[in-house]
Amino acid sequence: MAKTKEEYKDKKMMPKGQLESVGLGLTGACVAVVAIVVVALIFMVAQQGLTTFFADGIGFGSFITGQNWIPSDGRFGALPLIVGSFSVTLLSTLFTLPIALGSAIFVVEIQPGFGRKIFQPLVELLVGIPSVVYGLIGLTVVNAAMRSIFGAAAGTGAGILSGAIVLAVMILPTVTTLSIDALAAVPNAYREGSYALGCTRWQTVWHVVLKSAMPSLMTAVIMGMTRAFGETLAVQMVIGGVEKSMPAGLLDPAATLTTALTSGLSNATTGSVEYHALWSLGLILLAMSLFFILIIHLIGSKGAAKHD
């Protein structure tokens, strides 16, 4: 039964060689599928979204700067929606950032035991709550709070401020968790170096820890902004859904790119100008998210270059 060395080698080598090529083929196919999906997606949104400007005769400039979104009248000014999207995004980030950063500092620098075992799991629980639940809570708690704080000025309570507050709570776990990771990744040697120079804990946190974590912290913020910018359902439930004109203040009911897209879809017939205009909103959303990702990559590569 003894095999020669050659035979043994052949038997062993054949399946190995096959496995190599099967593995290569399978993983390669996966990469191809992902690449095709990404390209097809971008292509489709771009094609449909650009039809508005190239086939339907609506100027890109007037689309972006027009102040009235009244599709039934054939008026497609997306500025109120763009303003709505940006104001809820920026405001919610503004609300979230200090809280996320403060708790990250507490968790990493002050009470790591409590932070890692109790606080972080608690925060991560928030990630799993569905948008509609946030919307529901926002509708009953935040909008009511707006009414009781601002009285008649708040109207029903629905508006940009309510949307921003609900979004702030929604992005809080993302920004907090990423901030915690960012601070925890700062080498302990930096802290020791700072303490050894006679610096206090707060001097160390402020001048060394936050400074060296800055690129990662910015990534955390942008991840939060990306989420806020793209969130639809919860915002729709609390923002009031007024698309037709520019909001005059933070208490004014408004709409965002995402909420207008969702609500417009029920009335638009496929192939109509209105339908294409909704795709154009989608295109703006896509461009914005690509832009956010680009910034994250720029920060990443800059940070990497610095740490070389």
Next chain:
Amino acid sequence: MSQDRVFEQSEHRSVQGVETEIEVKDFDLWYDNGGFQALKHINLDIPKSRCTAFIGPSGCGKTTLLRTFNRMCDFTEGVKTEGTLKFEGQQIFEMDANALRVRVGMVFQHPNPFPMSIRDNILYGPARMGKLSKEEGDEICERTLTEAALWDEVKDNLAKSGLALSGGQAQRLCIARALATEPEVLLMDEPTSALDPISTSIVEQLMVELAQEHTVVVVTHNMQQATRVADKTAFFYRGNLIESGPTVEVFSNPKEQRTQEYLSGRFS
């Protein structure tokens, strides 16, 4: 630094009759809330403006003792101490820790420049103590970088990141950074163990020079390094101070058998 100056300095200076900078008396230290005793009844005088070396095998407590001198041990949970530790006659554990660390600087085993410019690294300590004018900043940079033998290499590029320096340069930057708060004592924990031979010899020369005006305490794994830089040597073994004295005496005429065995390489 000129060659003959270095030669002159590498001769060991007397440590007898020299003022004591740090006094360690019947000092014990436990980790893990008393679960493990890392230092046992240490008695040692660190002479002022001299270089003292701590030698001994790994895990014998050299770093532990060094980190009590600037209270870096405060950051380790569960540390308990007993006995006396005095810096210039004051109880170290009764001093304000931050004020103490300004006067007792430290250089670590692995160079740890901050991720900022060379200039900001140097001025990090001074800037925390008060506002600095540009001239004061320039002056501190030039003085400390010159003292750390790095000035000529970086003077045209102080805006460069401290992380972009080579290991040896980074360690000298850390020495300059420590000197910027004008400390009286400089603690160095195996400062050359991560460096190449050329950088090592530069840093060794620095230790000798710095010990003219500072009290230098260096932990070293390398016995030859102790003979080259230290005026006084203390040999530790398993948390005990076995023997201490003038470097020449400890190396040429060790009193304890443990020391003899260690020096002759019978264990390490």
